[in-house]
Amino acid sequence: MTRLIDVAKLAKVSTATVSRVINNNGYVSAKVRERVMKAIEELGYQPAKAARFLAKSGQNFDIGVVADDWVLKSITTVIDEFYSIVYKGIIDFSKNHRMNIHLLDVNSWDENADGFLLIGGGITKELVREVKKTKKPLVLVDQYLPGLKVDYVVSDGYDGAVFAVDKLISKGMKRIVHIHGPLSHFGFRDRYDGYMATMEMHGFMPKSYEFDEINDNMSTIVDMMLRSYGKPDAIFGSNDTAAIRAMEELKSRGFRIPEDISVIGFDDIMSASLVSPKLTTLKIFKYDLGSIAARRLFNLLMGEEKHPVKISLFTQYIERESTI
Amino acid sequence: MTRLIDVAKLAKVSTATVSRVINNNGYVSAKVRERVMKAIEELGYQPAKAARFLAKSGQNFDIGVVADDWVLKSITTVIDEFYSIVYKGIIDFSKNHRMNIHLLDVNSWDENADGFLLIGGGITKELVREVKKTKKPLVLVDQYLPGLKVDYVVSDGYDGAVFAVDKLISKGMKRIVHIHGPLSHFGFRDRYDGYMATMEMHGFMPKSYEFDEINDNMSTIVDMMLRSYGKPDAIFGSNDTAAIRAMEELKSRGFRIPEDISVIGFDDIMSASLVSPKLTTLKIFKYDLGSIAARRLFNLLMGEEKHPVKISLFTQYIERESTI
Known part of the structure; x- marks a missing residue:
């Protein structure tokens, strides 16, 4: 099945831009709109379900989940279970908290999202500084870059x-x-x-x-x-x-x-x-990494907490056969 | 002015026990009750205000703020500004969140509190293990003890x-x-x-x-x-x-x-x-250490979050005259 992100990739735009075209809200240049429509046609993308979901988005938050190619592949194809479980935690929390998730590549993230979750080792200081310029709330997940003072959710x-x-x-x-x-x-x-x-x-x-x-x-x-x-x-x-x-x-x-x-x-x-x-x-705790990060972003969006913090999740010792 | 904690110290009981005697609710042995009443008389303690405050406590959470002598003195006498500011953060958050704060000494903490904030370097692994046995939510503030897996709020x-x-x-x-x-x-x-x-x-x-x-x-x-x-x-x-x-x-x-x-x-x-x-x-950020810890404890009391985390607050670089 063709997904929103496939359309975004072919059209070389962010998923948020594809959403805006589909829902016909927010500014999109005629040129970009044409490119998106062409990609939708070419891939036979069925926006019905996404459109229904996004139709409410006047009331909802658009969240950009930004990651590099490798992490995005892990999320979508489950080659590596790690990030697909983190992502499940994000999705489950978001469903009940008026947050629409858009998967975005580090090279084509969309500054129009209402908030950002930046995931994994592919997130650089430069990217964080760029995203910070939007003045939108952001949370880094499973990546810590000393000295930046933004919100983090990591394992300890x-x-x-x-x-x-x-x-x-x-x-x-x-x-x-x-x-x-x-x-x-x-x-x-x-x-x-x-x-x-x-x-x-x-x-x-x-x-x-x-x-x-x-x-x-x-x-x-x-x-x-x-x-x-x-x-x-x-x-x-x-x-x-x-x-x-x-x-x-x-x-x-x-x-x-x-x-x-x-x-x-x-x-x-x-x-x-x-x-x-x-x-x-x-x-x-991969699932908790995702859900706690999504909760933190939600709290930031609601203006509940201002001071940037690093939230470290404790790990659990699993005793198997390789230790006496 | 004589404070609840002075009575508790003289009677060699926790402040929560003094509260129970004053408000006449909860079990207190006749022997302990007599000791508390004697201390109240001896110190000329006026429980009116505390009693009014605690009268509502059927609906509220009783929070034990547990610390060693030195930290308790810092909080109450402002010899050292650090913990008095942390405490202000706790108090301000608690006021609006149905939490009644009781200052308790590490040596005579009361297991009947609904939740605990354990503050400063005087908190030991042994004490944390004891408090954990009550199965009540607890948060350590400005103290981290590796390997215990409880909730922490510290500065980074x-x-x-x-x-x-x-x-x-x-x-x-x-x-x-x-x-x-x-x-x-x-x-x-x-x-x-x-x-x-x-x-x-x-x-x-x-x-x-x-x-x-x-x-x-x-x-x-x-x-x-x-x-x-x-x-x-x-x-x-x-x-x-x-x-x-x-x-x-x-x-x-x-x-x-x-x-x-x-x-x-x-x-x-x-x-x-x-x-x-x-x-x-x-x-x-001393005030935020306190208020974020109180918020974390409140969330735990409300059963909102289960996974223990360490929340680290970023510091701020203050450039004065000692650096070129």
């Missing part, structure tokens, strides 16, 4: 890391290695900081390696670690992908998980419960 | 530190020294992490010293720094007290602030704008 990597490392220490482990993604991403930095603080607090030596997911250097990391640091009691990965790859490399070298080495991940992706042994991890 | 030290250090770097400075309080306090740790991340991100060498506010080792720190590290371009203190003391020691050694060395603090305490040169700092 620090707290989860402290909990995981404390858990390992409570079982008598001391030699806990952290394998993390690039620390220029705040999400990884936050978990790294939690790991470092907890190790220091207990007087244990921290040891960390950077995992390059794209070039997959896990085999090198594990060799290096075994050679120069020795066998760890446990490995804490800054995401499930790193933890699962570490587990594979350790197993291939004859180590038993968790008897020889415990492994903990972060995120709770689908494969975490499919690998063997099943991965102990910290679960991110 | 990380973001403020990143902003301050970035600001210094944007003026061409590289040799930026951080003087911080004990890192076992999350408030200081958070600012430290922000400083470290920003220095690393720019490829500059971080250098930090721990300031012991009680034994005041600032003179030693400054000597040590000048001897082993050399003159810094700037000093970023993890609170105004550290920054002001560093400024004094540097001035006494002939350095000009800000011409030779820039200094930035954190908190915006009253003396920050009274010292010479006036201190550039990061302002914490």
Whole structure:
């Protein structure tokens, strides 16, 4: 089925512009209108349902959900479950709160929306500064950019890391290695900081390696670690992908998980419960990320709260088979 | 004037218990009742106004504001402006939201309250676990204890530190020294992490010293720094007290602030704008800390939100005379 966003993409306009053409409200230049109508025809788009929904929009808020291509694809095709669940949280809250959601690409977002949810790692400081210029409320979701002072809804990597490392220490482990993604991403930095603080607090030596997911250097990391640091009691990965790859490399070298080495991940992706042994991890509440962000935006639209805040959702420790 | 809390202290009971005796509602043992009445008589306490206020409480929420002695004194005597302003934010929100506030000591809090605001550094993990057992909603204010997963309202030290250090770097400075309080306090740790991340991100060498506010080792720190590290371009203190003391020691050694060395603090305490040169700092929104915490508790009481979150308020950079 053709969707509003397909029309928007073909016509090279935002979904909000397509909405305005369909509902014949708000200014759209003759040239753009023609392009949209042509795209609707070409794709055989049936605006009936969307039009009914949007017909009420004189009373409703138009919300632009802005993300990069990869996140938009995740939302619409469920290749990656993460953002499709976040999006479900947004949609469910919006339904009951007079908010019409329009999916917009970071490169063609529409400043006419009443408010914005900017989602994921593709959101840059430059984009946020541009969107801020509209003076419309905005909330960043699953992305934090220090020093900007806008509203954020993120998951708390620090707290989860402290909990995981404390858990390992409570079982008598001391030699806990952290394998993390690039620390220029705040999400990884936050978990790294939690790991470092907890190790220091207990007087244990921290040891960390950077995992390059794209070039997959896990085999090198594990060799290096075994050679120069020795066998760890446990490995804490800054995401499930790193933890699962570490587990594979350790197993291939004859180590038993968790008897020889415990492994903990972060995120709770689908494969975490499919690998063997099943991965102990910290679960991110994806649906709540979306619904809490939508609620925050709604409150901002209603003028209820003025002070920008970062709302961090706690994660949940899911104990499976990769830890003793 | 004698206050409810004075009666409670003398009778060694919670303020809520005193309220119950005064209003003659809820169970209080004969023995405790006698002790309270005796304290009321001894102190000449006039319960008329409090009684009028509490008379409506059948319809209202009783909120326990729990803190240690030092914070309670700050609230009631305004020795330290910080918590009296936080408290004003709580009171103002509560007035319009059917919440009656009772000041309670950490050692004699009353589990009969409908909800709790736990304020400041005197709140321990043990206390939070005890209060959690009541199954009543609770919010920690200006205190974060990793791994507990309860609701928090705090100020964002990380973001403020990143902003301050970035600001210094944007003026061409590289040799930026951080003087911080004990890192076992999350408030200081958070600012430290922000400083470290920003220095690393720019490829500059971080250098930090721990300031012991009680034994005041600032003179030693400054000597040590000048001897082993050399003159810094700037000093970023993890609170105004550290920054002001560093400024004094540097001035006494002939350095000009800000011409030779820039200094930035954190908190915006009253003396920050009274010292010479006036201190550039990061302002914490004390009133908003209180009102946002009260709002969060109200939402929890109304059953509106279930997922525990940490709400971090951004600080504001206040440029005065101690930075070039």
